[in-house]
Amino acid sequence: MTSTIIPPRRSRSRRATTLSGALALVAVLVGACGTGGADTERGGVDDEQIVQSYQDEEARLDELYQTALDAGETSVVYYPTALGYEPVIEAFEKRFPEIDVKYEVLLGPALNAKLAGDFAAGTVTIDVAQLGEANIADYSAQGRIARWEWPQQNGIPNDAVHGDGTYFTDYRGLNAVVWNTTRVSADEVPTSWREFLDPKWEGRVGFQRPSGGVGIDNTFTNLYAQGLITAEEIGSFAQFPTEPGNAQLVAGLTQGKYDIVPNTWGPAALSAAAEGAPLGVGILDDFSIVSNGFTVIFEDSPNPNAARLLMAWLLSHGGQNEVVKSGYYGIYDDLPVNSALPPYEEVKIAPAPLADFQQAQPVVREITQGFWP
Template identity: 25%
Template sequence: MSRTTKTLGILTTGLAFAAVLLAVTGASAQTTTSSEDWNKIVAAGKAEGKVVYYTAHVGNPLQKAILQAFTTRYGIAVESLEARASELRERTRVEQAAGRFIADVSFTSDGQAAVIDKEDGVFARHALTPNAKDVRAPFKANDLFAPSMILNYGVLINTSLVKPQDEPKSWADLADPKWKGRILSDDTRAIGGGYLWFYTTMFLGLGEKYQQAMAAQEPVFTRDQREAGRRVARGEFAMFIPFIFPDVNNLKGLPVKVLPMAEGAPYVLYGAVLMRNAPRPNAALLLIDFMMSEEAQLIWARGGHGFVRNGIEEKVPAELRAYANPKLLGTTDWRRQDEGLAAAKRLYK
């Protein structure tokens, strides 16, 4: 089935606000906003003057810096609500069901966006904004999801317990018997970093025999990733898997180091989606577009996060490039989530 485009006109203080939206009728469209329409959206967004932003990426100062940069660029204030992904999902579901339309933009992972779109129907489709054309492969903006940032994962080691000559170079190296009982791991049996590592190494990399070998290593599971780094720093464990590269900045001065692995980094792609019935749709589209801009991408990349835009790597400090642009192993597929979790529970008792 085809999609059609329509103009949403909202009259306020004598100004006609236009946001180019796509009717949700079938397969994904790649309609791009015209220059004329975009100029109208910019003017209308500035007149709206505010955007409400829900984010599951809690406590990240780089995100706050990007929102401030957006306000500086457009003069549009951002009201931000940070909460767990599950809490935000329930909040938006209840708000939409009650006809209380508060949020304009949601920042979440691509997998979560797909699930929520399919099951809850709280997101709106829209034409591609100008910065979408500069998103680099293998990432791509579509009429639902605009990529913004990548969380890349490696291995955190205690440098007092793991000598340079013993540092693991690959995920396969972790199956060496010398690491038995010395690995702290995010729980593979629940959605999170541990499951991401399990899924990518199981289905996209090293297979079931590797996972059997890793289970024999008797890793200790945790669901507190923030405390996990400090437990490694204190010497309770030799290493923690998987570890978000830029989070090592929270452990400065401690005897730890984060390592990329030869097979590549498991990753989570984050981005922005437009809320259905957004009260300020034009300001929302401006923010969605800005998060793919060079200015926003450099904030992410210079903080050690992965970037999604072409032409960024050479502008990132050399010492951060291994974190911001590592070889990628892959990410999870929400359509195989039940299969993946069942396999993790079977292999890790």
């Protein structure tokens, strides 16, 4: 995933959506979806509307489906890293019932170790995976990632196709400010990251520990590079108690360990809120971050045709419909997103080219190792 900064919007008032639980979430979405075909609980549209509106697209998917079956491929091995993707996988299996998705969620070092073991053994056991930019750069240089021209030839948005058809954006997730609504009111939520340094928040703020990779790491990199945060201020953030990932932060918020978190994974918070967690989700005025999920097909994968089908479906309106229902921004403008999310145009960014990401890595490592050794 890649993240970048949006400059301050000084004339804009803060937008924040309070989610007091499953019923409140439903109520918010019913008020915003508007059309009879909308899935009022999560955004998106109903399946029949997809079939009727995108017939040519669905026909192309049927061709890829038949090609996979003709090749004897009845499964596809998928390693997603985006949280809450299970409904997306279930929808794929419903749409293509003779293809079984064998999936496992491995994050960071665990996924890297799995891939390193495969490559060392001279085998490829994964067909499709979501990867970060650093991994994509490394595996591309090693010839591990397959190039596929089909998306560019079949109407997939240009800003979702990268590396000349070697990796693709299949979701865009908001890194949000999230708070426990039983302990913090929407009016109390800071509008700027600097407000978290106010003594009144002492002992109440949780933080995701930067790892030298993406997300929160790049937030500091961008702020620091543009002169919007000083080393001393970064050091102040380093005093907050940390958790290793967004799942632990969301759990900590739900359980009352923390009152508020400046920057964590919005879809995880939305998913927890849908299950009844008292969470609010919003964005800060001085920067807003969206992480772009990148997905690849591996060279010499065990089920190449089923892999292409899965990738094509993830990039289709049908697949993106399920992605937006799961709390993400999609790659199409004509699918209504979860209305608890701020409008995408307020946080919209373009994925950074791999060369830019690699060039920024020394700064990312400098900040991470300097303050979170």
